[in-house]
Amino acid sequence: MFDTLSDRLATTFKNLRGKGRLSPQDIDETLREIRRALLEADVSLEAVRPFIAAVRTRAESAEVSKALNPAQQIIKIVNEELVGILGGETRRLRFAKNPPTVILLAGLQGAGKTTLAGKLAYWLRSEGHTPVLVAADLQRPNAVTQLQVVGDRAGVPVFAPEPGNGVGNPVKVAQDSIEFAKAKMHDVVIVDTAGRLGIDAELMRQAADIRDAVRPDEVLFVVDAMIGQDAVTTAQAFMDGVGFDGVVLTKLDGDARGGAALSVRQVTGKPVMFASSGEKLEEFDVFHPERMASRILDMGDMMTLIEQAEKAFDQAEAEKMAGKLARNEFTLDDFLNQMEQLKKLGSMTKLLGMLPGVSGIKDQLKEIDDKDVNRIAAIIKSMTPGEREDVKIINGSRRQRIARGSGTSVPEVNNLIERFLEAKKMMSQMAKGGMPGMPGLPGAGGLGGTKRKSAKAKAADKASKSKGRSRSGNPAKAKAEEAARQARKDGNGPFGEDGGQFELPDEFKNLLPPQ
């Protein structure tokens, strides 16, 4: 049901191939798919309409009809438009000339204001400011306590003169906090307010009163990335009620596509300033429009993957690993080690789904569960240390023993060893520089994912399956390596390589960081 835009467009464009020119009907159909994809990413109708209109204008213009590959061109337009709208002017927090700077947080219940207040305070503190948190949420039971705990964790004082739970006047608390901050020399005041609904006139009035009492330098509207069509109504209500200068998108660590970012931006014209993604205090970042664009379009999310990976992997460990690779000493033990680390990143299906070019085998991916990872671990752990050091010594009888020991079968052991050797070769090449293709995922055509290759890989896979034997990764690998060589030659990296049905977003092309 939730096909990605790329899948869908791939189907649409299949019929177009060879035409080289788009008829108005083709454009209509394509735009319908894009509209649908955006709606399923929770972009509001109000935002979709003008967006589609803008894409249509550009799609009908010469830039598409004259392009070599019109289909690709349309995706590019969509991506550009998205980044354009999401990015626009990005801006940083404005600090007041005369401290304290006052930041007011507002939003629906459960959007994550209190957690965000803590994160913001932690971030500001690490930037060298001395923030103070103000507990102006006196509505929800124990919201004050929660903020105090959050403040403790962030190492930031909390101004909470009222116990909360319906007692006390938030406007007064907010007002007093300014005096408190001045007296105690805090240069930033973060006011956490109670969650409120856009249609609750009384509470909106209260929010406006708080705003008037503290005259904030920044009012941030906190919105949950999972919000649906209601984003527009809510944003508008807050815009009219209190007004805000920037938007914070929370819970981005889920898999919601976050169309709300586009809706809010389109309707209110206010930029998304921060992205919050997790329950820990440090999981807080400035907003990256490009990433959001490819997330909304569901183009795979390599950047997120890489980022998460960087967090989970120990730098020293990685360097050690790299050294080993360069000397061609990468062993199964190291692989096991890596696998353990990867597990921390979340479910395997999710990780695989983040790789671009695997959309063709989405259904198969769903089949994988994390127990498979345990099985791989079991196979490796059934090997002797000697075998893990040097897999070449594993002969027939050893294989049988390993299979028995891990509760698997000999072909499964064979398959693992084969894949490992392939990967090792590839990685050591990588360590020497350059970025060759990936070993073929069966049916996926790996990362460099060209259409031709993937078709071949599929065929090979099918053939091997029918024989019931482990398939050699060779056809795919050979292609991948060829692609990589080609890519190195023209200095482009296999990720930007054309030949698929659509173009990968820019970030994949830029995957190779500047040397």
Next chain:
Amino acid sequence: MEFLVIGIIIAAIAIIGATALFYRARGSRRPVAPPPAAPPVPAKAEDSPAGTGETAVAERAPPAAAAPAPEAPAAEVELEVPEPTAGRLVRLRSRLSRSQGTLGQGLLKLLSRDKLDEATWEEIEDTLIAADLGVGPAGELVERLRTHTRVQGARTVDEARALLREELVALIDPTLDRTLKVAKHPAADGAPERPAVAMVVGVNGTGKTTTTGKLARVLIADGYTVVLGAADTFRAAAADQLQTWGQRVGAYTVRGAEGADPASVAFEAVKEGTGMGVDTVLIDTAGRLHTKAGLMDELGKVKRVAEKQGTVDEVLLVLDATTGQNGLVQARVFAEVVDITGIVLTKLDGTAKGGIVVAVQKELGVPVKLVGLGEGPDDLAPFDPEAFVDALLQ
């Protein structure tokens, strides 16, 4: 150096994926887990809450000796007497139609136009999409409406209303069993009687703790006795929040230290509940995004451990009405991990329509059992499809 790390990671993922797929391809040896069987029809479904033979003892004081955690003296807090659930949805109807009325009204206006042309149908579809119904279900509903109007030729407002009502009710499927299984299990086969256990799960910020608190009030209003389990040991002050709810109605709250194993709190809560002989144990869990494998495993464990002393009778997924299409994914994952038995749709008093539950109900067959309609302590109502639709079309 950085990109090397990246390369290694990608390669490792690719190897694992390829190997895993290989297993899958070979598949047959390992039976794929059967899809969750249709929820077993409870042999002794609860018809009337009064049938438990237990008198309402809402003012029960917690047994001090059994308290595993220090608790504020509950006796000093004045106990509130929550209002009974009957007719709650009727009382809350006004609140519902305040926000939802526009949906029904808009649709009605469109449907009773003189000429139902292509543009009007598109508008109707857009209205439904704007209610978070999802592109697919919205299209289907419009298709059915179209067929019906063509066949029956509904033109007047009343006809259109009847038609729309029929379709909307069908969409929400009134045949699903929406009763909460919260009555005490009687002693049987030598096993002593034990309380029913209900767990409340969901992603962060949907209102789980609030729902648990309100649900405790609902149950107490209906004459049940309740023990609360604060298995949200992660979020700052979540246990306090739940305890505050409990104290207001005199329900005893079992809690652990912050950061304690939530499964142990759940276990303790069921044990306490059994010891005290209450009807229902309500376990509040920490909010968790369905994408966090570790946290989902933890949730599975909470349920397994709670089940060591019997069954977990209800697993309620709390969905926020503002949630968009991601709600379906959430429900799917939670259903997989803890086999949810019902949905609580919260924050319906806002402008959001919560249309995603239609898709969830359809795909997973899990009915909406309760709706949350405000911040007031008694703003949780049992979900009644017909009354709900009537409120929409008012």
